[in-house]
Amino acid sequence: MNYNLDHKNPVPLHLQAENLLRAIIKDPQYANGKFLPNEIQLAKQFAISRSTLRQALNKLVYEGLLVRKKGVGTRIAEPAISSKSKNWLSFTQEMTARGVHIKNFELHVTWVTPEDAIADFFDIGTAKKILKLERLRGKLEGPFVYFISYFHPRVGLTGEEDFKRPLYDILEKDYHVTATLSKEEISAKAADKFLAAKLEVEPGSPILCRKRFVYDQGERPIEYNLGYYRADSFVYTVESRRE
Incomplete structure (x- = not known):
């Protein structure tokens, strides 16, 4: 050249x-x-x-x-992974449909007492322990998203599940709980030291934050999910139709 x-x-x-x-x-x-x-x-x-x-x-x-x-x-920069709000799928299902092989870099399961915002969403007391699932995920080359999920005790998860399987597949096939509705909040923030270390970026780097509220067929809350994405590796698109 x-x-x-x-x-x-x-x-x-x-x-x-x-x-x-x-x-x-x-x-x-x-x-x-x-x-x-x-x-x-x-x-x-x-x-x-x-x-x-x-x-x-x-x-x-x-x-x-x-x-x-x-x-x-x-x-x-590598081509950014894209996620659409239409035809909502689990993260694993969506990435598989796009031909992206996902790797789990970390997976942690703990029982915690919920913060006020999470307890309010689930309409439970803050003394009631709930299951917390943390997953650092990405492509083979490196992680690009850190997920934290909290689940309503009603769902019945024990913490012994194989969370390498698609999450909503576990809920539906093992517990007869179908995730039907997702409400989301998207924002941007600067990565603190904890998230910067997880996502392998410099502290202060921009990251995309997605807060997801998931409901079952009866519109009862089942999952409170936080997702933190590398800004240079992920694009979130919204498709709207005027009627």
């Missing part, structure tokens, strides 16, 4: 560098999240200053096309 910029061209050098970087991103040799040469090498190849190069890099990092990690380098 030709890395030369035209210094006589009226187009600013940082814009030329940006366009060249966009072409590099599409080059098969940099596919699958491979790293770019370091800034010193790139600036030398482009025959521009590092500050001019950094201006172009920053634009593509902002757009989500590049991922930069201090002390590690800059790599091509």
